Amino acid sequence: MRKTRWSAYILQKLQQSKLSTLMVTCFIAFNLLLVSIIVWLAYQSFSAVTFTEISKARLALLNESTRRGFDFITGVTGTSYGLASNRELSNLLDTSNTGRLAQIHQRREVSKILDHTMVVSDGITSIELYTDAFNEVTVTMADRIFPVDAISNDSWFAALEKADAAWVPLRENESGQSLVGYAQRIYDSRGGTVAYVLIRLSRADIVRRFADVPMVLDGKVLLVDTAGNVVMQIGKADPSGGSTGQSDQEDQSRPEEKQTIAQGTVDGTDSSSSIIDSAWIQEHARPGEDGFEVVSGQPGGAELVLYSRPAMLQWRLVQTIPVYTLLSPVRQAGWQILGIAVLGLLCSAVLAYLFVRQIIRPLRQLIKRMRQLEKGDFDTRVKLSFTEEYAHLAYGFNHMASQLTMLMEQVKEESRAKREAQTSLLEAQIKPHFLYNTLDMIHWRALDYEAKDISRMIVQLSKLLRIGLSGGRLFIRVRDELEHARCYVSIQSERLPFSIQYEERIDPRIRGCHIPKIILQPFIENAVMHGHPLEGTLRIQVCIAPAEGAVADITIRITDNGQGLPEDWNMEDARGIGVRNVHQRIQLYCGQRYGVQLRNGSSGGVEVEITLPRIETEEHLNLWLGGEK
Secondary structure: OHHHHHHHHHHHHHHHOOHHHHHHHHHHHHHHHHHHHHHHHHHHHHHHHHHHHHHHHHHHHHHHHHHHHOOHHHHHHHHHHHHHOOHHHHHHOOOOOOOHHHHHHHHHHHHHHHHHHHHHOOOOOEEEEEOOOOOOOOOOOOOOEEOOHHHHOOOOHHHHHOOOEEEEEOOOOOOOOEEEEEEEEEEOOOOOEEEEEEEEEEHHHHHHHOOOOOOOOOOEEEEEOOOOOEEEEEOEEOOOOOEEOOOHHHHHHOHHHHHHHHHOOEOOEOOOOOOOOHHHHHHHOOOOOOEEEEEOOOOOOOEEEEEOOOOOOOOEEEEEEEHHHHOHHHHHHHHHHHHHHHHHHHHHHHHHHHHHHHHHHHHHHHHHHHHHHHOOOOOOOOOOOOOHHHHHHHHHHHHHHHHHHHHHHHHHHHHHHHHHHHHHHHHHHHHHHHHHHHHHHHHHHHHHOOOHHHHHHHHHHHHHHHHHHHHHOOEEEHHHHHHHHHHHHHHHHHHOOOEEEEEEEEOHHHOOOEEEOOOOHHHHHHHHHHOOOOOOEEEEEEEEEEOOOOOOEEEEEEEEOOOOOOOOOOHHHOOOOHHHHHHHHHHHHHOOOOEEEEEEOOOOOEEEEEEEEOEOOHHHHHHHHOOOO
């Protein structure tokens, strides 16, 4: 119900608003909808293309970071190979024929070589040597030389026995800094294994390797090992969930942050509630390939996850960037475009208003002239406009005003003629009155001289004239029209040399109906004057009854036994004015569907059929005379 009232209220307001307001409103609404759709589609298309291109660029940058970040592999393997190929080190490890004091000296020299290598090698936590050559020697100072039993139980030691060197995962040592190491065998001159060198790398070492690579400054970067486990997070996590890369100077200037970065994550876990973990990486990251994927359902919204191509160590970097952050410049560009569109829409609205106002001006002029016409100024005219439609309206208005002017003149002329006719009618009413009195005096004088035939003719002629004039009325009742016809037949019977047999067949329901006056006498007169009966007696029959199939019509049939009509006769061939006069008067008073038809009868003579409306009351007659039918 409330919705219906609201719709009715809007419809009422629309009906009361001006055309210019409606046009401007529709123009603004259409343009607003069009601009909104265009901006939205453009933003979606631009966002999709930009997002894809940015993702590809970020992935390429991540691959470059991976490649450059793992360049330390070459340095580590070179250091390990240098130690393994050091002849002096191999000789010092040969303690088969030396005494206890010599072994102590040899161990110290080996320790010096490891310390020197540690000093000249950057980015290495420690270099350790595992050998059984010095198991018999007890040392008083800690060094980096350990027995082989210290690593023989590690999971990676069995794999090392089958290879010369390998990258191995390490347990944290006493300092808690170990992350990954590189182990290599050292052979003696006889080809036997005399020692194992292990180069340890810590989290800080690896982070320092990525400090100078072109890593992106937003998002979170994870270091993932060969099995897909998250080893650590690189970079300092910011409050928004992103991370920032750090240089060597930043590491030195802010040691407390460096310590936080070095610790990273423990066992591949993070304190955040992100779903990007080791299980997700193992499921989505394709082995040996790089790629990116949008992950929804994150606590901070959707995130773009990029994973690089594995490096030589078969480790890779996985970076997560919030999509909201990634598309921030695109949104700013979108708002700028929307602002420009709104500004253009306002400018177009102003131009539309001026344009619509110019278009509506001819209509306002037309409305102004119509109001003048309503006040009776029929001489007002509208100037033709430059557009075709307004030109047609202006022409139609001017033509209407001209027609109204002409009709007003015609009405004035008809009113003047009507007044003159009424005056003439008043004057003419005196003459029939004088005529009736004179005929009445002749009738009584004829009776004084016992001229009954003359008296009878005078009476019939008086009735004929009284009914014919009827006080100026156009319609009379059927019974009066029949009386008028009988008077005419009676007068003609007295003056013609042949007898006339006149017969009437009238439906009683029709006798009181109104019909145009003097419509029977002209056809009876034609039968009398032009019929010339073949048998010496003229038979005339008048039948008046309701029309078949039409309740509201009356049919009058007049038949005679005269000579009939010529071949191919029609109404236009009528020489007298009586027949045409009756037909025209019936159509003028009653309409085009009524009138007179003449044809030869089936048994000779002429058959006249007159169709009239059935008018029973004065009110009904007034409607017909008033033109409402």
